[in-house]
Amino acid sequence: xxxxxxxxxxxxxxxxxxxxxxxxxxxxxxxxxxxxxxxxxxxxxxxxxxxxxxxxxxxxxxxxxxxxxxxxxxxxxxxxxxxxxxxxxxxxxxxxxxxxxxxxxxxxxxxxxxxxxxxxxxxxxxxxxxxxxxxxxxxxxxxxxxxxxxxxxxxxxxxxxxxxxxxxxxxxxxxxxxxxxxxxxxxxxxxxxxxxxxxxxxxxxxxxxxxxxxxxxxxxxxxxxxxxxxxxxxxxxxxxxxxxxxxxxxxxxxxxxxxxxxxxxxxxxxxxxxxxxxxxxxxxxxxxxxxxxxxxxxxxxxxxxxxxxxxxxx
Amino acid sequence: xxxxxxxxxxxxxxxxxxxxxxxxxxxxxxxxxxxxxxxxxxxxxxxxxxxxxxxxxxxxxxxxxxxxxxxxxxxxxxxxxxxxxxxxxxxxxxxxxxxxxxxxxxxxxxxxxxxxxxxxxxxxxxxxxxxxxxxxxxxxxxxxxxxxxxxxxxxxxxxxxxxxxxxxxxxxxxxxxxxxxxxxxxxxxxxxxxxxxxxxxxxxxxxxxxxxxxxxxxxxxxxxxxxxxxxxxxxxxxxxxxxxxxxxxxxxxxxxxxxxxxxxxxxxxxxxxxxxxxxxxxxxxxxxxxxxxxxxxxxxxxxxxxxxxxxxxx
Numbered sequence: 001x002x003x004x005x006x007x008x009x010x011x012x013x014x015x016x017x018x019x020x021x022x023x024x025x026x027x028x029x030x031x032x033x034x035x036x037x038x039x040x041x042x043x044x045x046x047x048x049x050x051x052x053x054x055x056x057x058x059x060x061x062x063x064x065x066x067x068x069x070x071x072x073x074x075x076x077x078x079x080x081x082x083x084x085x086x087x088x089x090x091x092x093x094x095x096x097x098x099x100x101x102x103x104x105x106x107x108x109x110x111x112x113x114x115x116x117x118x119x120x121x122x123x124x125x126x127x128x129x130x131x132x133x134x135x136x137x138x139x140x141x142x143x144x145x146x147x148x149x150x151x152x153x154x155x156x157x158x159x160x161x162x163x164x165x166x167x168x169x170x171x172x173x174x175x176x177x178x179x180x181x182x183x184x185x186x187x188x189x190x191x192x193x194x195x196x197x198x199x200x201x202x203x204x205x206x207x208x209x210x211x212x213x214x215x216x217x218x219x220x221x222x223x224x225x226x227x228x229x230x231x232x233x234x235x236x237x238x239x240x241x242x243x244x245x246x247x248x249x250x251x252x253x254x255x256x257x258x259x260x261x262x263x264x265x266x267x268x269x270x271x272x273x274x275x276x277x278x279x280x281x282x283x284x285x286x287x288x289x290x291x292x293x294x295x296x297x298x299x300x301x302x303x304x305x306x307x308x309x310x311x312x313x314x
Numbered sequence: 315x316x317x318x319x320x321x322x323x324x325x326x327x328x329x330x331x332x333x334x335x336x337x338x339x340x341x342x343x344x345x346x347x348x349x350x351x352x353x354x355x356x357x358x359x360x361x362x363x364x365x366x367x368x369x370x371x372x373x374x375x376x377x378x379x380x381x382x383x384x385x386x387x388x389x390x391x392x393x394x395x396x397x398x399x400x401x402x403x404x405x406x407x408x409x410x411x412x413x414x415x416x417x418x419x420x421x422x423x424x425x426x427x428x429x430x431x432x433x434x435x436x437x438x439x440x441x442x443x444x445x446x447x448x449x450x451x452x453x454x455x456x457x458x459x460x461x462x463x464x465x466x467x468x469x470x471x472x473x474x475x476x477x478x479x480x481x482x483x484x485x486x487x488x489x490x491x492x493x494x495x496x497x498x499x500x501x502x503x504x505x506x507x508x509x510x511x512x513x514x515x516x517x518x519x520x521x522x523x524x525x526x527x528x529x530x531x532x533x534x535x536x537x538x539x540x541x542x543x544x545x546x547x548x549x550x551x552x553x554x555x556x557x558x559x560x561x562x563x564x565x566x567x568x569x570x571x572x573x574x575x576x577x578x579x580x581x582x583x584x585x586x587x588x589x590x591x592x593x594x595x596x597x598x599x600x601x602x603x604x605x606x607x608x609x610x611x612x613x614x615x616x617x618x619x620x621x622x623x624x625x626x627x628x
Contacts, residue, residue, distance in 0.1 A: 138452030152466030
């Protein structure tokens with residue numbers, strides 16, 4: 001299959017490129033290096049079935065030229081602002097990087113007759129709830145512009161699939177950890193310890209609890225959903241098994257990269273930033289019914305990610 | 315109360331201005347006359363508690379200057395592309411006129427500390443389903459860019475209310491009929507008969523069936539929801555009682571404005587255009603529990619609207 005991966009030099013995008021190439025797909029990767037990094041794809045450059053273009057997906061003429069040239073059969077739209085906290089300060093940031101990139105991709109797909117789309121969505125579309133989240137849970141009341149922009153993108157993709165003949169797989173991601181991450185709690189903690197090993201400041205009270213998934217399990221989820229789903233608009237949830245508190249993550253990071261004297265200091269409050277959802281629980285049975293099974297539980301995933309990051313660099 | 319009504323020279327917006335003024339509010343109306351009409355507010359110009367500015371809500375500096383000047387306590391955001399079929403041809407049309415206008419309004423409200431928002435939403439956010447639609451129905455899979463853009467706007471308003479201290483009332487409108495309408499099935503039929511009384515061409519098979527609400531009942535719904543809701547993010551459905559098929563509407567219009575020889579011709583197919591939802595049913599019990607009760611059933615509403623339009627001009 002001849003595929004475009006947007007945001008392909010990003011954290012999850014670059015792991016996805018690896019795996020698509022492994023299975024024999026022709027991969028065209030684009031990234032604007034806003035969050036993505038050249039080093040994430042350096043090992044792929046020069047391979048005969050891999051091509052890279054430095055391109056901002058919002059550059060509509062540039063994207064259209066690429067579509068005209070490449071003859072894609074499918075698009076994995078991974079480009080996004082993955083830094084949820086950053087979007088709190090500017091209503092337009094996630095709007096542009098998550099939603100308008102999606103609209104631009106849909107426009108190009110419609111213009112060039114490309115039918116198959118994978119979209120990386122998020123639990124943040126649901127807002128705050130203590131319910132176990134099935135794919136059709138309601139009400140959807142996001143509390144971050146990140147969540148709102150991803151919900152908006154899902155809505156446009158729904159129209160693409162229901163009215164314009166597209167086929168789309170929407171997979172709502174949990175917190176994913178692993179090497180090449182460009183943001184997130186492990187990354188933040190390691191950076192803080194790098195600057196000052198005497199203490200680790202943790203935003204909130206440390207009790208926020210989420211299921212973490214190791215990146216290779218996430219790529220498995222993407223490919224199972226992609227290969228197995230038969231609906232023209234299919235929505236799935238993927239999540240780690242169990243959950244891990246921020247306090248546990250801090251302790252794991254300090255054990256691996258701190259010193260015996262590192263103190264963990266909590267700023268207090270039930271969340272890290274306005275719009276942070278303190279906890280969520282996904283029902284992943286729909287994706288598991290297709291055969292997906294994560295290899296690592298949440299806390300194991302965190303521990304392994306810390307090990308891989310320290311072994312391989314950020 | 316000192317209120318801004320965006321799209322205040324439009325169909326429902328101008329009726330809302332009338333009623334807000336009647337009850338003693340100070341109304342500042344803005345409209346860009348893309349769909350709104352000067353004649354809809356001509357009778358209000360010169361009133362001491364009414365001010366009008368010709369302004370496109372997407373004009374961010376213009377909107378901010380107005381907010382700085384006027385000291386609004388609340389915003390009724392009615393400005394929108396109300397021509398759903400038109401949005402099928404251009405993915406950006408509803409995006410800009412429905413969603414980005416909403417984002418621009420939210421930005422101005424956040425910048426100027428205005429907390430209270432009314433938002434005119436739509437059943438089109440749900441897509442196509444034969445279920446009775448409660449406010450928290452899922453899944454939400456819009457089939458028109460109109461529906462997608464309104465769902466996106468709701469998501470941004472959810473963030474405004476949940477994370478940024480705003481208070482919002484979202485009312486999902488049904489098909490509304492009455493004088494001053496700028497689009498819609500009655501309007502289309504009357505225009506067609508004006509051009510050619512020998513026949514009335516009806517898009518689809520005429521079996522599409524929707525609940526129609528007369529505009530004064532819609533304004534009642536807006537004001538009941540606005541006055542009575544206590545949640546900081548409240549969502550309601552309003553709908554006419556019963557429903558009316560397109561065939562019935564055609565017959566009512568022909569009886570009122572056609573001749574004995576007017577033939578009704580159906581183009582066939584189960585919907586008027588791609589993205590048209592052939593039928594939907596709202597559960598309106600939440601709004602009725604606040605005291606709202608429409609005065610006219612669906613077919614009566616259509617009949618009365620035709621009479622008022624013919625009596626008062628389009």
